Amino acid sequence: MKIKSLTMILLAGTLAACSGTEEKPVDQNTPLPEVETVEDEAITAIPDDVDDGNAIDxxxxxxxxxxxxxxxxxxxxxxxxxxxxxxxxxxxxxxxxxxxxxxxxxxxxxxxxxxxxxxxxxxxxxxxxxxxxxxxxxxxxxxxxxxxxxxxxxxxxxxxxxxxxxxxxxxxxxxxxxxxxxxxxx
Amino acid sequence: MIRVNVFFILVVLCGFNAAVVKADLTFVVTDYVEDAIPIAVVPFQWKGKGQLPGDMAKVIDSDLSRSGQFKSMSRNKMSSKPHSPSDVQFAQWKRQGMDYLVIGSITPKEASRYSIRFYLYDVIKKTQVAAYTLPIHRRVFRKAAHRISDIIYQKITGEKGAFDTRIAYVTVEKRKKRRLYRLKIADSDGHNPKTMITKSNSILSPAWSPKGDKIAYVSFETRRPRIYIQEVATGKRTRLPSFKGINSAPSWSPDGRKLAVVLSYGKNPDIYIYDLRSRKFKRITRHYGIDTEPTWTPDGKSIVFTSDRGGSPQIYEVAATGGRAKRVSFEGSYNARPRVSPDSRKIVMVHRDRGSKKFQISVLDRETRSTLVLTSGALDESPSFSPNGRMIIYSTAGTRSRNILAAVSIDGLVHQRLAVQRGSVREPAWSPFSRR
The missing domain is CATH 3.30.1330.60 (OmpA-like domain)
Incomplete structure (x- = not known):
């Protein structure tokens, strides 16, 4: 059980790390940037099994x-x-x-x-x-x-x-x- | 504002045989317009043997009265009950103060089918306004009655009726320490409630697809807000690709191909558009404040949403392709959860006046920018337009910390309350017109 949860944490962490969703802070003095298209590749959806919010232990x-x-x-x-x-x-x-x-x-x-x-x-x-x-x-x-x-x-x-x-x-x-x-x- | 306060309870359940499903919601009309149109809906003649399949005239009568725009004649005051054109005596109905008269008959056909014949008369002009024959199946008996109400409503008011429509809503029931949430769909008169899904975590923001065949909503079943799409007919469910943080507030584009949604990535809630075919998200707003509750203008060109970028929640509008947002609400200290009227001219929202503690349903004129407060509750929320733009259904605080549904006409004159059988009911969403 414990091992499984730990694996899930690691997996969730890994996913978050590769997801590349890091957003640059918006500088209030610059005009709003052009609308960007977020590709599927750019933001990886978290699969069901690690998305339960129960993965933390x-x-x-x-x-x-x-x-x-x-x-x-x-x-x-x-x-x-x-x-x-x-x-x-x-x-x-x-x-x-x-x-x-x-x-x-x-x-x-x-x-x-x-x-x-x-x-x-x-x-x-x-x-x-x-x-x-x-x-x-x-x-x-x-x-x-x-x-x-x-x-x-x-x-x-x-x-x-x-x-x-x-x-x-x-x-x-x-x-x-x-x-x-x-x-x-x- | 001229109003007649009448406590007028419509018991829509009587007179039916056992096949009728009990209603979840019961309507109480609390205010109707002073110059409501007097109409007599004579019980339809049943030309078959055995028991009547239902009291069609009663359903029609209830629909018209519920709109607040009609005042119907009670049956025991009718001195005759004609079924065919040759039996109609205009003088009699005129003497009793009627403007319109509806008569009809139901003929049984093979394989549980019926033929409904009905006539609408203008009593003052002594003319026939409409005559229809509707071939129907037994299982759509009530739906047929609502369609007849729609025809009558349109012939008399010139506006499309919205009786043959449905309402989606969320019920919350407390079971000991647990809460049970149900996403339900019922006919616009509260009949035929059907449970789409039952969960022990919150369900929020149901939104009908433009064809009325699907509902998008937010469920916390994974203990995180995630967006789901469910087919109304089959119950089949899919989940949108999900991300860290908030995935919420879905709103269908008028062509049904896209969903405006809110994603936060655990950083900041902004508006995105999800293309259902390409399965890609496109970012529409980018601001460090809260951007949420997107909704489309009927032409599909703009997104109207709530943002606190100005210091308090207010309504903004941005092109559906993105770009700079412009503020559209200026009166009041809190304006949120906008919905644009079907004719594009108005925005209904949750509004709090400066110095007031009440959150009320208000309508903002997009051209004059004036705001009209429609309701008097303290915690009114989740307004949703009927597809003809005539009524707005919303959630309000009832007694014993329960929420109930209520409806108000766009001019604030007609008020209805929808009493729920048990538990709390919230997050109403009125369906589009049904497809025929």
């Missing part, structure tokens, strides 16, 4: 070090970053939390984290899906700046789907505008 057999995530005295016990409405910038108050997670991830180089981006129900489902991804990206960027390897981070946006709080009010919405750091092996 801890590389280590002993996962007891993950118990610290349940220790309320540790900054690692906080695994959620909240956002303002239609906002995707990480508020300064999450610095201690994310600094701790970055250090934790760097200490355990084969540990993987999935950043799940969510939005509240207001506005449109597709826009919220994009917003959830923007939020996950903001958290990823923060972790990467601190030195976490790109290979340790996966992102997925669920938009306004799967709310943790169901009410049609600000209290519920505030809880739903979030990025959840979900560690594999837990």
């Amino acid at each position: 801890g590389g280590s057999d002993d996962l007891s070090f993950l118990e610290i995530l349940d220790d309320p005295t540790s900054p690692l016990s906080n695994t959620t970053v909240y956002f303002g409405f239609d906002q995707h910038d990480v508020s300064g108050e999450y610095a201690p939390t994310l600094d701790a997670h970055a250090a934790f991830l760097m200490e355990h180089a084969d540990l993987q984290v999935v950043l799940e981006g969510y939005a509240d129900e207001r506005g449109t489902p597709e826009y919220n899906l994009a917003l959830g991804e923007k939020r996950a990206i903001a958290v990823r960027d923060y972790l990467q700046v601190l030195g976490v390897s790109a290979n340790q981070i996966e992102m997925v946006s669920y938009g306004e789907e799967n709310p943790v709080a169901e009410g049609h009010n600000e209290a519920a919405w505030a809880q739903n505008r979030r990025v959840k750091l979900a560690y594999s092996g837990r």
Whole structure:
């Protein structure tokens, strides 16, 4: 089982590496480039069997070090970053939390984290899906700046789907505008 | 705005034999136009033996009333029930305030077939407006009734009817801690619901192909948003080539050969066009902000979409070949999920006024740029035009944190609510006209 999952990680990694989808950052001062045609060869579709998002698993057999995530005295016990409405910038108050997670991830180089981006129900489902991804990206960027390897981070946006709080009010919405750091092996 | 508030419940289920499939959605017309046209639809004569195959006049009557543009006469007020032209006494119907009269008969034919004969009369002018004979199969009995409603609607209003159409929508049911998502298709009156697919992860953004034979949608079944195309008749499903990050918001080109989609590659959501034949993607927008919810103009030349490039979500338009996008919505702090009207003149969208907390369905005039708010909910979303552009179906918050469907006319005068049997219902998409 373990070997299979590992192979899948490697495979997914390899695919991502050869896919050649690397996009150059857009320089805001230059005019928009001509529309480019993306060839099939240029962007390799990920086959079904490695595309499940389930391919991530801890590389280590002993996962007891993950118990610290349940220790309320540790900054690692906080695994959620909240956002303002239609906002995707990480508020300064999450610095201690994310600094701790970055250090934790760097200490355990084969540990993987999935950043799940969510939005509240207001506005449109597709826009919220994009917003959830923007939020996950903001958290990823923060972790990467601190030195976490790109290979340790996966992102997925669920938009306004799967709310943790169901009410049609600000209290519920505030809880739903979030990025959840979900560690594999837990 | 002149409105008559009437609570008018149409029980569309009565009077049918056991073969009728229960409806998922039941219509409640909450507002109709004050000058609704009075019409009498007399029960059709059944010329066969045994039980009637169905109450065709009742289906027609319900269709016309549901449009909000007609006010139908109740059967117990009819002092005669003519079936053939020679029995029609115009004076009687005029005295009872009717403008139009519909009569008809159903004759059985071999092999479960029927011949439907119906007449439409202008009571004021004392003339026959239409007379049709429709040979039909028993299994399309209700569909035939909707076609007759379409004919009557068009003869009287001059506008094409959209009764013989379907609605796709997603239902969400909670089972203990799990949620069950179903993509369903029903007739435009909520009858004959059919489940296309059932999943334990979200289903979003159903979109009908222009021929109405396929539906593209987004499913999270692999725990990642991916685009699927499913054939309506066979249920056969294919998945579009998928990439890291978001694969979402499919929209068919008017010729059915391409899909505008959103891909993010885990970096940034932009609009792409996928050619179904060459299976290639072409990038249309390139911006560090969110670009999503693409939709085509009816001429297939432009893509209208949502972007937050100006700081808040607003509507933009770009040539379908790419190039520079221009902003088209200026009123309000949030404008998203555009759909262009079939006549190209309007854009319906989710809108929030500056200083308001409500997300409402609004219509933007593409020429004058004025915005008209059509609904009064706080969480209205996913507007979709009927193929004749007359009605807009959308999702709104119901009671007990459920979503329900509602519809509003393009002028904001007619309002309908579609009560769902159980669970939540969202993401409605109105089909194109059915092919005959």
